[in-house]
Amino acid sequence: MAYNLLKGKRGIIFGALDEKSMAWQIALKCHEEGAVFTLSNAPIALRMGKINELADLCNHAVVIGADATSSTDLEQVFAQSMEVLGGKIDFVLHSIGMSPNVRKKIPYTETNYENFLKTIDISALSFHKVMQSAMKLDALNEWASVVALSYIAAQRTFPGYNDMADAKALLESIARSFGFQYGFKKKVRVNTISQSPTLTTAGSGVEGFDAFFHYAEKLSPLGNANAEECADYCLTLFSDLTRKVTMQNLFHDGGFSFTGVSTELVEQLLTKQHEA
């Protein structure tokens, strides 16, 4: 059911690769809620992914290629978006992450530092660059909302998450530091959503993903949140209903982050103990 929550709003959505992507679901919901927006992804993702299919589903949204580590590319995204959408921007989604160390299965303790720097640049610094580019061009309206997607490995250790954990810790810190500056300067809100493990291309690249997906499902009182549910939550942050929420890392994980252990898991462990 749509509520017209984003009617009249202009946005930019970074990171939709295919229908499993969180950004894909968020774009569909933004469209349903009446927003107009551009879509952006890395040039290679435009060639390999299905972003044009998504654009067609969203009233032929304009697709703009940009490497999120390049400030020049990002400034171009903001300039072009304001031009095609007919004014300043009201919401921005940063749904970007990649770790060459994760991809190449290099253990955290044996990290390749060149890869590590790439992980940080793509997955965290790009968030700073997005906002710096927007500020430089004065591209955001007052009370605009900027959201990036994070994961609880920023606070608690999940060994398979590798250097992405450090990138997420920095991403959340950038939300606070830039959020403070942008809030005073222009009343812009900046938040991260810390999402449950979700079956996407980036998600399933993480070692042991299936195991911790099922573990989180069993531990969370409400179960894991899926990509569509993440999209619903994201809409509230883009809407005018959350105008005083900023500099926060907001857990969207069915209660996982504040649960110590579940009765079901304890019972399973007890059964195993009795069997041994």
Ligand SMILES: NC(=O)c1ccc[n+]([C@@H]2O[C@H](COP(=O)([O-])OP(=O)(O)OC[C@H]3O[C@@H](n4cnc5c(N)ncnc54)[C@H](O)[C@@H]3O)[C@@H](O)[C@H]2O)c1
């Ligand atoms: N899937 C999960 O379990 C999960 C959980 C919590 C948070 N997240 C976060 O959600 C976000 C989106 O990931 P997803 O799970 O939808 O996977 P995804 O693979 O669909 O999206 C990742 C996107 O990052 C883009 N990207 C990579 N390098 C880029 C670059 N240099 N410039 C521009 N774009 C680039 C990719 O093209 C892709 O579209 C990421 O930040 C991820 O860490 C995912």
